[in-house]
Amino acid sequence: MARTLVVTNDFPPRQGGIETFVHAMTSRFPADSVVVYTSSEPGAAAYDAELPYPVVRDRARMLLPTPRVAGRAAALARRYGCDRVWFGAAAPLALMGDRLRREAGVRRIVATTHGHEVWWARVPGARSLLRRIGAVTDTVTHLGEATRLPIAAAVGPVAARRMVRLVPGVDADAFRARPGESAVRRRYGLNDRPVVLCVARLVPRKGQDTLVRALPEVRRAVPGTTLLLVGDGPGERSLRRAAAAAGLADAVVLAGGHPHAAMPEFFTAADVFAMPCRTRRRGLEGLGIVFLEAAAAGLPVLAGDSGGAADTVCDGLTGHLVDGRDAAAVAARLIGLLQDRDTAAAMGERGRERVRAEWGWDGTYERLAGLLAVEPGHGGGER
Structure with a gap:
């Protein structure tokens, strides 16, 4: 069974729109096909115990793409046999994508943007990091034209052509x-x-x-x-x-x-x-x-x-x-x-x-699942 490793700072019991989005997606994966790696949060142990899939909490309250965090993400991908990764929010965690490919054999990486990446796109130093994210991922998603245009300009022409709209849904x-x-x-x-x-x-x-x-x-x-x-x-x-x-x-x-x-x-x-x-x-x-x-x-x-x-x-x-x-x-x-x-x-x-x-959630999940599908022989990423 192929598995997806979800790497995110935005996961319940923390509250917010991105948290709702990420949870709605992970709850639609077959339980044995998804693993979540996320930050620590008060009340997380009781919350996670009710979920049908593994949730691995880091000791940090916020994950950053440090060597330690990237190493642990790679180790989790190997341990659970994850050959694809979804970054629930692209910046900055998707900067770890290249290491996940090298050390864990990950073949498909999708990074989702929610709006805060527009700030990254307009600040010179952060803009260069978005370009790196575009280079190491297969798809960077966007919410609509208001966010796509500045992010596409930042990630570079090759990654911009691979951008796909992925929006949250509502029950x-x-x-x-x-x-x-x-x-x-x-x-x-x-x-x-x-x-x-x-x-x-x-x-x-x-x-x-x-x-x-x-x-x-x-x-x-x-x-x-x-x-x-x-x-x-x-x-x-x-x-x-x-x-x-x-x-x-x-x-x-x-x-x-x-x-x-x-x-x-x-x-x-x-x-x-x-x-x-x-x-x-x-x-x-x-x-x-x-x-x-x-x-x-x-x-x-x-x-x-x-x-x-x-x-x-x-x-x-x-x-x-x-x-x-x-x-x-x-x-x-x-x-x-x-x-x-x-x-x-x-x-x-x-x-x-x-x-x-x-705006149904099921349609959003179907699109995400399609983006994460690994084609035979596909190695992904811009080289």
Whole structure:
């Protein structure tokens, strides 16, 4: 049985869009055909024990392509008979690809990009590393045109011609709207208030600060509107201060981080989903799987016009794209969605239909499996 070694820093119980992507793929492999090599994480032992395939945790909290880590990856590939490798995020771990070929006889290497590689592509030293990654892999994947163009320019013409689009998916049934009283509304005392939900790491690029600045105007037009922020991160303290300074301490609920399996009940509690992400310090939203999850739940979506967000939100049809720095524009769109419930419901329904038709996980897995297939006599990589 041929096996795939998955090398990644992004694996549950750590939370995030890339973690969801990687786990969704590994869970679709036959259990005896995949091995995961990843970093350490609190709570990992109990989580890993429930999985049907081996997960090997490094002692480090973050894997880097050091000689030690590369040596251990090669040893794992030999031990488990892995002749193909998938790097869950290309940069920087795919730099180990050449050593895996030499020492473990790996014949096929796929490296997936998610958006942060665009920053690498625009910084001279990091750009040269992306070119090395293009040279030692068979395929570098991309999410869409917003990320493909800068990454293709960095990896070089030969690797650019081998780039393939590989996008995350959504289990639409898992996020379907559930009628009846919401447990999340009871838990946080939201009652019948209009709720704007944002699910994202609390960092400036995700735009929670813009939502807080927009909220007073929204509440003047739609009294009682509450902002529910789900996620954790370094921006929590500044968001609490901003809400308190604006007299919004009771109108901004910071719910903290929650497992991905708990997300459907948060979407059920919301009237609108909003994440006015913005391009910041050369970082952008690679795609925004959370926009697709919100659409699958039947919510109208307000997204910042950054990177690949436009691939997930059809402006004016399933939601709105806005300048993530413009609090007035964000407020105007939120007010429209909260006041015109028929239009909002129609946007949510169109978004759900689109997710079901175009963004299934099984199709993504089939494409990845095809990319990892080893052709007879294939040695891979640009030489």
